[in-house]
Amino acid sequence: MRFQAVVVAAGSGSRAGVEKPWAALAGVPVLRWSVRALLDAGAADVVVVVGPHRLADVGDALAGLTGWRAVEGGATRAESVLRGLDAIEAADLAGADTPVLIHDAARPFLERAVIDRLIDALGDADGAVPALPAVDSLRRGDEAGLGDSVDRDGLFRAQTPQAFRLATVRAALTDWPGETPPTDEAEAVRAAGGRVVLVAGDPRLFKLTYPEDFIMAEALAAGLTPPSVTRVGQGFDVHRWGPGTSVWLCGVEMPHDRTLIGHSDADAGLHALTDAILGAMGDGDIGDHFPPSDPQWKGASSDRFLVHAVQRLAARGGQLVHVDVTLICEEPKIKPHRQAMRERMAELCGLRLDGVSVKATTTEQLGFTGRGEGLAAQAVATITLPASR
Numbered sequence: 001m002r003f004q005a006v007v008v009a010a011g012s013g014s015r016a017g018v019e020k021p022w023a024a025l026a027g028v029p030v031l032r033w034s035v036r037a038l039l040d041a042g043a044a045d046v047v048v049v050v051g052p053h054r055l056a057d058v059g060d061a062l063a064g065l066t067g068w069r070a071v072e073g074g075a076t077r078a079e080s081v082l083r084g085l086d087a088i089e090a091a092d093l094a095g096a097d098t099p100v101l102i103h104d105a106a107r108p109f110l111e112r113a114v115i116d117r118l119i120d121a122l123g124d125a126d127g128a129v130p131a132l133p134a135v136d137s138l139r140r141g142d143e144a145g146l147g148d149s150v151d152r153d154g155l156f157r158a159q160t161p162q163a164f165r166l167a168t169v170r171a172a173l174t175d176w177p178g179e180t181p182p183t184d185e186a187e188a189v190r191a192a193g194g195r196v197v198l199v200a201g202d203p204r205l206f207k208l209t210y211p212e213d214f215i216m217a218e219a220l221a222a223g224l225t226p227p228s229v230t231r232v233g234q235g236f237d238v239h240r241w242g243p244g245t246s247v248w249l250c251g252v253e254m255p256h257d258r259t260l261i262g263h264s265d266a267d268a269g270l271h272a273l274t275d276a277i278l279g280a281m282g283d284g285d286i287g288d289h290f291p292p293s294d295p296q297w298k299g300a301s302s303d304r305f306l307v308h309a310v311q312r313l314a315a316r317g318g319q320l321v322h323v324d325v326t327l328i329c330e331e332p333k334i335k336p337h338r339q340a341m342r343e344r345m346a347e348l349c350g351l352r353l354d355g356v357s358v359k360a361t362t363t364e365q366l367g368f369t370g371r372g373e374g375l376a377a378q379a380v381a382t383i384t385l386p387a388s389r
């Protein structure tokens with residue numbers, strides 16, 4: 001059954017000391033783990049609720065995923081949930097009876113089986129909550145020491161996502177009578193007279209709360225991260241020399257007594273590199289993405305071609321590992337500009353400097369480069385891609 005989802009990610013993480021949704025697990029933001037799980041399990045839309053200062057970051061964290069929208073959260077978790085529900089209502093994404101799953105971004109390891117149990121249970125209840133029975137013995141205690149035992153029979157640890165029908169949970173939160181906000185939606189729905197049932201939770205669905213929780217989460221994430229494959233792509237480009245006073249190479253403009261002729265800025269180094277990255281992804285070539293027949297690329301800075309390829313790689317969950325460009329020309333001399341070129345390419349590619357190489361060679365005055373008719377560039381890019389998805 002299709003369902004809507006709200007992922008609350010607007011907390012400050014005061015106990016963890018970090019804004020948990022933005023921390024990385026196996027290199028992937030916690031928020032992405034949570035949202036991806038819901039989308040993979042069939043959520044029609046996921047409303048992501050974030051702090052106002054994070055609205056601009058959501059696109060990067062969720063690059064390549066479709067079916068989500070971001071809204072601004074509130075001062076409490078309950079307020080954030082309500083804003084997410086309001087967004088579903090405002091965008092007319094669901095009817096009053098549509099199931100909505102409300103989930104803490106800070107619980108990144110959500111299995112589809114939990115979602116299936118929740119949706120099934122919602123058939124004849126007003127709400128469903130995944131929970132685990134308390135297994136350790138429970139004691140009261142304070143500074144003075146250990147107090148009485150608490151009977152753990154019938155005690156559960158509530159998790160998220162929690163499932164309700166849109167109108168039920170929205171009304172319950174809007175009409176919440178308490179002075180302090182409800183601890184979760186189940187509490188609000190119960191207070192409104194609803195029947196909330198328990199379904200089996202999942203130990204992996206623990207909430208990141210304290211710094212030490214990240215140790216276990218990192219281990220789990222490593223085990224769940226699909227193995228990556230490493231690929232190498234190569235690119236080659238040539239431009240003809242013509243009259244001019246400067247030339248662009250590898251993202252750097254340098255004075256020269258001629259320039260390279262081309263539809264864009266004719267930066268053969270960046271063109272070869274863009275093709276190398278696209279080639280490693282099996283994603284066509286620079287001409288497919290930026291046709292020379294298209295007037296909008298006339299005189300364009302080649303920076304944008306390279307950034308486009310890097311972004312397409314990121315959208316597929318891939319990573320650029322290393323790039324290596326060789327410029328083939330008699331003139332200009334490349335060495336004085338090499339460091340600036342590496343720094344610029346590192347910036348454009350999001351790589352460390354030691355992952356970026358620029359080399360140059362002459363062809364001993366042989367061939368078209370040797371005769372000074374044109375400049376050639378070749379590039380190699382190493383990338384990793386998730387082995388699946």
Ligand SMILES: Nc1ccn([C@@H]2O[C@H](COP(=O)(O)OP(=O)(O)OP(=O)(O)O)[C@@H](O)[C@H]2O)c(=O)n1
Pocket residue numbers: 008009010011012013014015016020021049073074075076077078080081103104105106107207208209
């Ligand atoms: N105003 C708030 C407070 C919390 N949350 C979200 O609610 C979930 C569970 O809350 P909690 O673990 O309490 O997160 P924080 O509020 O970030 O942490 P802390 O209480 O330690 O400050 C988290 O995904 C958190 O981002 C939210 O969206 N809006």
Ligand SMILES: C[C@](O)(CO)[C@H](O)COP(=O)(O)O
Pocket residue numbers: 077104157158159160183184185207209
């Ligand atoms: C909603 C919740 O995750 C259910 O366990 C929890 O109540 C929210 O987090 P907090 O630690 O209680 O603030």
